[in-house]
Amino acid sequence: METLSTEKSFDGVQGVYRHAASQTACDMTFAVYMPPQAEAGPVPVLWYLSGLTCTHANVMEKGEYRRVAAELGLAIIAPDTSPRGAEVPDEPDNWQFGSGAGFYVDASEAPYETHYRMYSYIRDELPALVGDAFNLDMSRQGIFGHSMGGHGALVMALRNPDRFRSASAFAPIVNPSTADLSSSAFTRYLGSDQAAWRAYDAVSLVEDGHSFPEILIDQGDADSFLKLGLRPWLLETAVAGTKTELTLRMQPGYGHSYYFISSFMEDHLRWHAARL
């Protein structure tokens, strides 16, 4: 693991790191914010999965999480959103597929199955790496994300409820199998048999019996992706009568950007800290 940069911020350290990842068969960059409490002992870990077109940097620069993470003693880890590099199949002009659009799946279809393994990279490889490299309490992990990354966080939580103690999302794609932002990518990563898609779709996972104790979702009602891409009401319907308790907050006037995310970042960090 190589350190690309470290900067003191809010008494903690915001770092950017790179390593040769085996799951994605390429170099991967990620950001870690370590709060000042980590100097005294291991701190709980909150994973943030980013949305389409993003890298590790978007939430690091615009998410406004460091102040509250430093207060609460949370490490914040922001992975990249896809494999990248000259050897990785990509469509540079397509913002919904390829680089920046890994959708947190393990692809099964050629030529994507070698590199596009973001599910296993996030679930297994990166936690093993950071658990060794930083002063983290890996028994206390939470996960959240935005848009495509909100989808990723919900799927990761629903499939791994023993790993994560808390889960939330900003404007997630709750049913990517049928959303205009994602269904084409699912076909190309996972094939045309939609049975295979269900393991990567929060609504389908709930329908198939998966659950997570409590989920918080904030969604702006002025979000231009709301009706065709995000549709959190589909998850609200799916969890009704199940063991998953969903708190869905529609936020009037808010859009899809980090101006929205940063406005509610503090609420989410406190939600996670209370459950970690």
Place this chain on the structure above:
Amino acid sequence: METLSTEKSFDGVQGVYRHAASQTACDMTFAVYMPPQAEAGPVPVLWYLSGLTCTHANVMEKGEYRRVAAELGLAIIAPDTSPRGAEVPDEPDNWQFGSGAGFYVDASEAPYETHYRMYSYIRDELPALVGDAFNLDMSRQGIFGHSMGGHGALVMALRNPDRFRSASAFAPIVNPSTADLSSSAFTRYLGSDQAAWRAYDAVSLVEDGHSFPEILIDQGDADSFLKLGLRPWLLETAVAGTKTELTLRMQPGYGHSYYFISSFMEDHLRWHAARL
């Protein structure tokens, strides 16, 4: 004035606007955050001047000012750092001169004197425009900035103590006449007679009898520009025994970036609000 974008954030509105400026003889872009209190009545104004290479966008994206500005009811205005456009003389490969490096002076030298009039643009033209367009109390104005913009804020406050009720800076260039970041640009904008530079140099202005009641400066001691470019101790020496009270806080371990600025943004906003 044209609206380029508006986004709801922390219950207020972050907007970006463009207008044809007469002082700089080009289109100028600027950002305004209006807190929710502006719906009820005029709010005080805090000007933020940015550093070398920046536009209005850097502090807007990375400054983390909206939460506290919304709490305190402050409008935050972030102008650009220079004239820009095909008609504006520039040296694209020089980050210390031309576009992104206006140094908040009114240039006297050809070919820069037509467009590089950032002092008058910030002092006169933009306040007149925003005073008409937004619900602002122009009798309550403060000013702050970073690096080159910290220089601009100190000069603007020291030369216009009746206009501004409060002034502060992050890592300012306090003596640009002798700093490696700025002396070359001063020669080219203002000519080789250094008498003319004194009106744009905080240390010289204090030496020449200008004062401002209270100034707050935060400076990271791990800032790579500290010794050759910033040197806040020169201002500390200059104000000794004068009517200007300087609070200079050296912040251990902090650098020059927005990871530093955002860490102390809340302190500065509360400093200004208490004086506005």
